[in-house]
Amino acid sequence: MSEEDIHRSELRWGAIAAFAVGIMIAVIVVSSFAMAIHPPSHVEAIDPTTLNTNVEFAECNLGTRVNPDGSVTVRIIATQFEFLPRCIPVPKGQQVTFRVTSPDVIHGFFIAGSNANTMVVPGYVAQLRTVFSTAGNYLMPCHEFCGLGHSEMWALVKVLEGAQWKTDASGKASCEIPR
Numbered sequence: 001m002s003e004e005d006i007h008r009s010e011l012r013w014g015a016i017a018a019f020a021v022g023i024m025i026a027v028i029v030v031s032s033f034a035m036a037i038h039p040p041s042h043v044e045a046i047d048p049t050t051l052n053t054n055v056e057f058a059e060c061n062l063g064t065r066v067n068p069d070g071s072v073t074v075r076i077i078a079t080q081f082e083f084l085p086r087c088i089p090v091p092k093g094q095q096v097t098f099r100v101t102s103p104d105v106i107h108g109f110f111i112a113g114s115n116a117n118t119m120v121v122p123g124y125v126a127q128l129r130t131v132f133s134t135a136g137n138y139l140m141p142c143h144e145f146c147g148l149g150h151s152e153m154w155a156l157v158k159v160l161e162g163a164q165w166k167t168d169a170s171g172k173a174s175c176e177i178p179r
């Protein structure tokens with residue numbers, strides 16, 4: 001192989017590498033700007049050490065709430081090794097905003113059969129919105145290894161319709177896990 005052949009081969013491989021990098025950049029640009037695909041975690045900091053005195057994530061404010069404007073917000077604390085609350089009622093066919101945070105370690109937030117899937121990182125509020133178009137029970141397991149009790153950490157999302165979906169006078173909805 002002459003020196004010129006080697007030089008040509010190097011140029012060819014250089015062009016192939018540049019082409020591959022170009023494709024990757026194009027995929028990132030198109031998916032993030034044109035298709036709006038982003039990491040689902042919404043960047044909002046919260047002090048995990050004072051979560052017990054936080055107004056929004058106070059025990060009485062956890063769970064499902066219909067806001068004065070009619071929107072539905074569900075606030076959840078993911079902690080070793082349970083979700084608070086464990087039973088989460090939501091209305092069918094209406095947008096639901098989930099706000100989840102952790103006082104201890106990283107947990108996973110995933111509602112099987114829906115597109116809700118994010119990590120719950122201590123120090124941040126993970127927020128996502130979704131609409132459930134089918135009524136029924138959806139299992140919500142923690143899907144991020146968080147310690148010895150990880151496999152026991154799950155909750156139930158109950159998608160309710162019609163008269164089954166109801167709130168108390170303060171707009172709170174709650175449910176019980178069937179035994």
Ligand code: CUA
Pocket residue numbers: 078079080081106107108142143144145146147149150151153
């Ligand atoms: Cu929490 Cu795994």
